[in-house]
Amino acid sequence: MLNAKRIFSAFVNLFVIQLFILSQASAGLIGTQQEIEMGKEVARQIEEKYPLLDDAEVQARIDRIGKNIVAVCDRPDLPYTFKVLDVDEVNAMAAPGGFIYVYSGLIKLMPTDDELAGIIGHEIGHVVKRHSMGQLEKNLGISLIFGGIFGDKGKPLQSIALSAISAGYSRSDERQADLLGYQQSVKAGYNQYGMLMGLTKLYELNPKQRNDLFSDHPEASARIELMKQYLAEAHVTPTVKQIDANAAQVVDGDWSLPAIHTGVGATGPLYRAYLVAGRLYDIKNLENYSKDKYEIREMGRDLAIYYDDRNVVTVTSEDAAFYEVSVRTLADRYMESLRNWSI
Template identity: 55%
Template sequence: MRQCFSFKRFFIGILFFNVFMVSAAQAGIISTKQEIAIGQSAVKQIETQYKLVDDPVLQERVSKIGRRIAAVSDRPNLPYTFKVLDVDEVNAMALPGGFVYINKGLTDCMLTDDELAGIIGHEIGHIVKRHSMAQLEKTLGMAVLMGGLFGGREIGAEMIALNAIAAGYSRSDEREADKLGFEQSVKAGYNPYGSLIGLMKLAELNPDVKSDLFSDHPEAAERIKLMQQYLEKKHIYPTIIEDISTASAQVVDGSWSLPPIKISAEKLTPCYRAYLTAGRLYQIARQPDYSADHYILDTDGSNMSIYYDDNLLITLMPEDALAAGTTLEELTKKYVETLKKWRIDT
């Protein structure tokens, strides 16, 4: 049975409970030590109420991605932890002090490390910018002005605290976390299109399974548009062209292009496959010793994979060849020949 879980509602209780760890005199200047203490208290409550996924491989996968991104963030010295909760809802949560939880439902949706890195980078972005702490500091300041949340605990002050925290992250916070998630994940070496794919997948979720990650469709569309602008400003190329009429997508860089991708594979649409391929090309193009002679073919007996050294670019299937009206061998040959011309034609 699908579990019903709202990080926002749970976080309200956690933060309000931990407000009393901070004195009124310190409202507005919550220290890093206090921030970590609040997060640690929240960790105990979460892990008492919810089970962690009993899958060491998955836990290590998420933790490895998180540690790699946290190391290049602007707050690398926090005691970061990254854990997967056994919850089906597609959601994630960043606690104060560096404690990040990802629902199993989210890992099931984000199949590649690059997609997951964008989401984890987003959560680290909230921590780096102290979004929840800023909200709490603001709330504490208002409560103190109202007459002492910690003394008389007037109902009015408590309601201010609860209402402020219940509002969750602002749109500005979410967009800032998107930008940081993109920048941090790319800096850590992940595919630059991973963040965009993650946002697009979340926007496509059935409304019945949507979570706190997206508040409404117009905002989802705006965040995707902003992410595309970040990619353009960072000069991330190649990019892709999507043909809605044929449900295909093509990796392009100026006048150069790969054959169109028309088939979904491993739950990745043609659009997502094209974005991942474009991002991998961007990554290898940053290598100072790039050479067109380093493309390698490999097969599992059914599919053909194209690598640059040990970096996978794309896996082509018999279905790709059928959609292209040719054989898998010929399609693969065409891809490799086109790839070798890439930095010559662009």
């Protein structure tokens, strides 16, 4: 049994050690090489449990997106790898040291690179900010504290590391990763609305389908509102007005494009509108912007509106059928609106 003197001494030590741990956690008690070695072990266990997707094209796509974001992140020198798990589940994860995994179910849900860039940027954000390492350092400190009080030798470091990773991230960590996902994906050249699109799709999932990316419904809503706040603070316009569950419109003050009522493949009206709004934001910030540079190009049965070599919006036969006009007539309406847009 512990005597009173030992208990008193232990709690004094506990207080001192807690202060030490909290101050050292940000500085990094665990070195970069240790972090990488832990990540390799976690990656090995993940790949023992889940099969990798045998699709060179999809793998190349994820590699390309990941490397684009790594090039603009604050820890570009880690040995990042990006792999696709052949699991029909909507999820992604980051092991320490930069070992990123994307589930095939997530790729099916998010067909555009812009959406995936936001989510991959989110996972890279966890690595950049050492979120799992921070949790591990705290867990390691607690293990040392209880070892000092109770004479426990403590768990092996690897066991503590895996416990920290599997426990998930705090709300503040997730929000910080969201912000980095947005900032890094935009810096890498992806759509301003890509991260918001990804978060919104995760929010719309059936609760039974939600995993680590978005398991807490109230917090999910708060994270979406924060992302909208980041976009507003960055003065990203045009914006998107959701008319109803099946229609959305690109707007900028009193100006607007014709509303979008139909989807294209897995991209519904709201997400098509976000893509158009993000493209227009980039276009209006180009040097020597001119409304005369918009043009219509044929794409099979559809017509696409371009600004120089940038696709702005594709007007489909389904879009035209909703308005009961020809594809050419609806494309002309878009062209008229774009040329009347005052930036």
